[in-house]
Each structure stands twice: as structure tokens, then as C-alpha cells.
Amino acid sequence: xxxxxxxxxxxxxxxxxxxxxxxxxxxxxxxxxxxxxxxxxxxxxxxxxxxxxxxxxxxxxxxxxxxxxxxxxxxxxxxxxxxxxxxxxxxxxxxxxxxxxxxxxxxxxxxxxxxxxxxxxxxxxxxxxxxxxxxxxxxxxxxxxxxxxxxxxxxxxxxxxxxxxxxxxxxxxxxxxxxxxxxxxxxxx
Amino acid sequence: xxxxxxxxxxxxxxxxxxxxxxxxxxxxxxxxxxxxxxxxxxxxxxxxxxxxxxxxxxxxxxxxxxxxxxxxxxxxxxxxxxxxxxxxxxxxxxxxxxxxxxxxxxxxxxxxxxxxxxxxxxxxxxxxxxxxxxxxxxxxxxxxxxxxxxxxxxxxxxxxxxxxxxxxxxxxxxxxxxxxxxxxxxxxxxxxxxxxxxxxxxxxxxxxxxxxxxxxxxxxxxxxxxxxxxxxxxxxxxxxxxxxxxxxxxxxxxxxxxxxxxxxxxxxxxxxxxxxxxxxxxxxxxxxxxxxxxxxxxxxxxxxxxxxxxxxxxxxxxxxxxxxxxxxxxxxxxxxxxxxxxxxxxxxxxxxxxxxxxxxxxxxxxxxxxxxxxxxxxxxx
Numbered sequence: 001x002x003x004x005x006x007x008x009x010x011x012x013x014x015x016x017x018x019x020x021x022x023x024x025x026x027x028x029x030x031x032x033x034x035x036x037x038x039x040x041x042x043x044x045x046x047x048x049x050x051x052x053x054x055x056x057x058x059x060x061x062x063x064x065x066x067x068x069x070x071x072x073x074x075x076x077x078x079x080x081x082x083x084x085x086x087x088x089x090x091x092x093x094x095x096x097x098x099x100x101x102x103x104x105x106x107x108x109x110x111x112x113x114x115x116x117x118x119x120x121x122x123x124x125x126x127x128x129x130x131x132x133x134x135x136x137x138x139x140x141x142x143x144x145x146x147x148x149x150x151x152x153x154x155x156x157x158x159x160x161x162x163x164x165x166x167x168x169x170x171x172x173x174x175x176x177x178x179x180x181x182x183x184x185x186x187x188x189x
Numbered sequence: 190x191x192x193x194x195x196x197x198x199x200x201x202x203x204x205x206x207x208x209x210x211x212x213x214x215x216x217x218x219x220x221x222x223x224x225x226x227x228x229x230x231x232x233x234x235x236x237x238x239x240x241x242x243x244x245x246x247x248x249x250x251x252x253x254x255x256x257x258x259x260x261x262x263x264x265x266x267x268x269x270x271x272x273x274x275x276x277x278x279x280x281x282x283x284x285x286x287x288x289x290x291x292x293x294x295x296x297x298x299x300x301x302x303x304x305x306x307x308x309x310x311x312x313x314x315x316x317x318x319x320x321x322x323x324x325x326x327x328x329x330x331x332x333x334x335x336x337x338x339x340x341x342x343x344x345x346x347x348x349x350x351x352x353x354x355x356x357x358x359x360x361x362x363x364x365x366x367x368x369x370x371x372x373x374x375x376x377x378x379x380x381x382x383x384x385x386x387x388x389x390x391x392x393x394x395x396x397x398x399x400x401x402x403x404x405x406x407x408x409x410x411x412x413x414x415x416x417x418x419x420x421x422x423x424x425x426x427x428x429x430x431x432x433x434x435x436x437x438x439x440x441x442x443x444x445x446x447x448x449x450x451x452x453x454x455x456x457x458x459x460x461x462x463x464x465x466x467x468x469x470x471x472x473x474x475x476x477x478x479x480x481x482x483x484x485x486x487x488x489x490x491x492x493x494x495x496x497x498x499x500x501x502x503x504x505x506x507x508x509x510x511x512x513x514x515x516x517x518x519x520x521x522x523x524x525x526x527x528x529x530x531x532x533x534x535x536x537x538x539x540x541x542x543x544x545x546x547x548x549x550x551x552x553x554x555x556x557x558x559x560x561x562x563x564x565x566x567x568x569x570x
Contacts, residue, residue, distance in 0.1 A: 028435065029503075053413045053414055054413055054416070054418075055416060056503075056505065056512065056514065056531070057503065057514055057516060057529070057531045059516045059527070059529040060527075060529075061501070061518045061526060061527045062526075062527070063526075072501075072516070074503055074516075076435075078413060078429060078434065081434050081435060083435075083503075085503075104414065104416065105415060105416075105540045105544075106415065106416040106535075106536040106539075106540045106541075108540060109535060109536070109539045109540060130243070131242070131243070132242060132243045132246050132569055133243065133246075134243055141248070141251065142250070142251060144254075148248065148251060148252075
């Protein structure tokens with residue numbers, strides 16, 4: 001396995017000068033850090049030249065304190081039984097990335113999701129704006145500086161009578177002036 | 190020029206009459222959950238299909254960023270209701286990978302038992318769903334009834350029938366109750382007899398054969414590239430299984446086969462699943478035979494103060510629907526920086542389904558969806 005890993009590292013480094021590797025994992029995993037402009041070409045190379053045919057996952061992590069978004073592409077070789085992580089960092093203020101759905105069609109779905117949830121713009125991505133969210137005008141919700149509770153309390157109003165943890169039936173009686181029916185009394189707190 | 194424009198408009202009008210838009214879902218008995226497939230049909234042939242999601246998003250991944258490493262388990266099992274255990278196992282293993290925590294051998298065997306029981310339970314639901322989509326309802330009544338015997342086992346072992354939260358970092362929550370092994374073996378004996386009945390009812394049925402053969406074909410040469418995984422990929426004649434290719438827990442110590450079938454249609458996928466049920470029973474018997482005694486849990490520190498080193502990990506599990514994976518990233522704190530779930534339906538339910546449905550008959554949409562194992566909660570987490 002180690003021999004195979006070394007061979008892969010050598011080939012990648014010979015073809016992509018900006019790729020830095022992390023080979024500290026004692027199992028079948030390899031990590032490469034690249035510039036965002038290199039991502040499509042390294043993925044294309046891994047798929048077509050080195051047999052990493054299967055796109056296992058694409059994920060995005062928000063490093064708020066560092067002002068960066070990290071995109072990680074995980075590819076798997078069914079022949080060599082190795083997974084390779086290709087990482088790149090994007091500027092959080094203006095995250096723009098090349099579209100890779102011509103390499104793997106399924107990347108299209110991930111890109112649509114990240115556009116919506118992290119605000120990453122993929123150049124050349126042809127897809128309708130709405131994917132999971134509908135008529136969304138807030139900030140990208142999966143970013144670390146989006147606070148779900150704050151957004152909900154600012155956007156939606158509290159149902160009257162639910163400000164405290166009181167019995168909702170008593171509140172209804174208070175507001176409507178109606179008597180609580182006998183059969184419901186035994187359930188009342 | 191004017192004449193040409195009028196002619197063009199007439200043609201367009203005629204085309205418009207020919208094509209109809211059908212909305213399959215989000216509430217439709219033929220759909221596999223809360224999603225919609227927008228179909229453009231000419232006659233009863235589909236010319237375009239678009240998957241529409243957004244009915245189910247519960248922000249699980251966002252919520253997990255506010256919880257400690259252990260509290261995520263109550264959310265994880267809800268990613269896909271029919272088979273929650275592979276998600277729990279993936280997460281637990283990702284945490285263990287990141288922390289470098291050892292898991293006792295006995296716990297690994299118990300985890301395999303859980304995963305295979307979950308696989309059987311999920312296949313029992315698939316029997317019902319696949320046949321129900323073709324109007325054959327007896328099968329579902331049999332198999333869902335038999336699934337209860339598996340749920341009984343889950344209940345005895347974990348306390349829950351559907352959601353278990355039993356596999357956690359460091360091992361499993363509790364050991365086998367007294368006499369549990371015998372009960373598992375008895376259930377396996379019963380199920381082994383029943384799958385023969387299933388074969389008579391399902392695979393020897395002319396309606397099932399005619400409705401599934403040659404329908405929803407995935408080309409073998411494109412399958413891996415398109416992101417097809419699990420039984421669907423094996424139904425294209427490609428031998429691929431994470432349990433063998435990227436072994437986890439103790440699968441490398443167990444003897445089982447990876448069934449494949451040629452054709453890439455619904456029938457081939459059904460043949461693969463038929464064999465996998467038998468292989469799961471075989472694995473469970475081996476687990477009961479080989480399970481060592483000893484600890485079942487390597488205790489974790491106080492969960493409120495439990496920190497994981499900075500870094501990330503990705504663990505994959507072979508579930509009924511295919512590859513299930515959990516990516517976790519840690520900033521060195523008591524809570525995850527990011528948890529990202531990967532389910533087979535994320536690919537099968539969108540890009541693959543949209544591709545496969547073109548040229549198929551409207552009546553086959555539901556059968557194709559069931560054969561791909563599309564599970565909408567996996568698309569919207």
C-alpha cells in the first residue's frame with residue numbers, strides 16, 4: 001500500500017507543481033492541497049489517467065476565523081482501493097470556483113447545494129437557482145456566522161399565548177372567554 | 190418571412206399539445222418519500238424528468254454543529270428511516286478514526302450483527318416497495334410482517350424498534366441480553382425458509398418478470414462514472430462492495446460472497462438483492478459463531494468536555510441503498526465544525542434518475558425509483 005501511495009504522490013507532484021501532499025494516514029487515504037484553479041485539471045487527471053473513477057463525496061467546511069471556505073473532493077479508485085482527498089481554499093468574501101460537472105455529472109447536485117448553502121459561485125453552472133430553499137433572501141444558512149435561532153426569531157413571529165410555557169387551553173379561555181369543556185378538564189394542568 | 194413565422198408557431202402549438210407535464214409527488218403513493226419528479230410526457234413516454242426536492246429539509250447538519258460529539262446520534266438515525274444503523278456506524282467510526290480510539294473486538298462483531306440485521310430489515314421493506322410499485326401487494330404484507338421479527342430483536346438488544354442509537358464511539362451501548370444469540374439464530378432459520386416463499390411469489394411471477402426485465406437499464410460502462418453504488422452497481426455486473434473493497438469492522442474476517450447480475454435493469458437489481466438476503470443470513474450466523482467474549486465498550490470521557498483533535502475524517506459503510514458516508518471536521522473543540530452526510534440517493538435520486546427515466550413509460554417510474562433505492566431524506570439532510 002505504501003509503495004502505491006508513493007507512486008501516486010510522485011505522479012501527482014510531477015504533473016501539478018502546486019500540489020502539496022499529506023501522507024500521515026496509516027490507511028488507504030491520501031491528501032493533496034491545491035490552488036482552486038488546479039482543481040478541475042487534477043480531478044480530470046485522477047479520473048482519466050489514474051483510475052479514480054468514483055466521486056465519493058464533495059464537502060465544504062467554513063473556517064470562519066480564517067476567512068476561508070474549504071472545498072474537499074473525495075475520489076476513490078476501484079482498482080487500487082485508495083481514496084484521495086483534493087482540498088482547496090476559497091476566499092470567504094468572494095467564493096468563486098470552477099464548475100466540474102463535466103467531469104462527473106453528479107457534482108452538479110453538490111454544486112447547486114453549495115451555491116445555496118455556502119454562497120459559493122460556480123462559474124458555468126447551468127441550473128435553476130432554487131434547490132432546497134425556496135424564495136430565500138437571507139445569508140447562506142450553512143455558514144458559521146448564520147445563527148438559526150436569531151434568524152427564526154427575527155423572521156417569524158411567536159404565536160400569541162406561547163410566550164411562556166403556560167397551558168395553551170387556559171390562554172384560549174382567557175382570550176375567548178369560553179369555558180373549558182368538562183371532558184377536557186381532567187387533562188388541564 | 191411572415192408565413193414562415195406562422196408555420197413555426199403552428200408547429201410549436203402542435204408540439205405543445207403533444208407534450209404534457211405530470212407531477213409525480215410530493216404526495217403520491219408511487220413515490221418513495223417527500224420528493225417530486227416533474228415529468229414531461231408524450232403519450233405515455235417520458236421525454237424529460239426533473240427531480241424537485243425541498244419538502245423535507247430539517248437542517249440536521251446545521252443542528253449537529255450546536256451539539257457535542259455524542260448528542261448527534263439522536264439526529265443521525267433519522268437520516269434514513271428504513272436503515273438507520275449504517276449512518277450511526279459511519280459516524281462512530283469517523284469519530285474513532287479522528288481520535289484514534291480503539292474499539293474492542295466484541296463490539297466490532299456486534300456492530301456487524303446490527304448492520305446485517307438492519308440490511309435484512311431494509312430488504313424486507315424493499316420487497317414490499319418494489320412489488321407494491323407493480324401492484325403486487327401480497328409480497329409486502331408477507332415481508333413487512335416478517336420484518337417485525339427483526340425489529341423484535343432490535344427492541345430486545347437496543348430498546349428501540351426503528352431508531353436504535355446503539356452504536357456509539359468506542360463500541361456499542363450494551364452487551365447481548367441472556368439467550369439473545371439463540372433468538373437471532375432461530376429468526377435466521379425462519380427467514381431462510383421464508384425467502385424461498387418470497388422467490389415463488391416474486392421471482393417466479395410472470396407479471397414481475399415482464400414488468401422488470403429490460404426496464405430502467407443502466408449501461409455497464411457508464412455506471413461507475415455516473416456515481417452508481419451498492420446493489421444497483423452490482424446489478425450492472427460490476428463486483429463492488431465497500432465491505433470487501435474498503436473493509437471496516439470485522440468484515441475481512443468473515444466469509445461471504447458479493448453477488449452480481451448482468452443486465453443493469455430492475456430485474457438484475459432484484460436478483461442481486463435476492464442473493465444478498467441469503468448472504469446477510471450467512472454473515473449473521475458466522476458472527477454468532479465467531480464472536481469473542483470480552484469488553485463491548487471502550488469508555489469515552491465526559492461528553493460535555495470531550496474534545497477531538499483538529500482535523501477531519503471520512504468513513505463509508507455499505508448500506509442497502511449503496512455507499513453511505515459521514516465526513517466530520519473538528520476544530521479541536523467539544524462540538525463538530527462540520528458533519529456532512531453522503532447517501533446513495535443523493536446521486537441515485539437526482540442525476541441518475543433524471544437520466545434513466547427518459548424514454549421509459551410513465552407506469553414504470555415508481556418501479557425504477559424503488560429499484561434505485563431513492564430515499565429523499567438522504568438528499569435533504
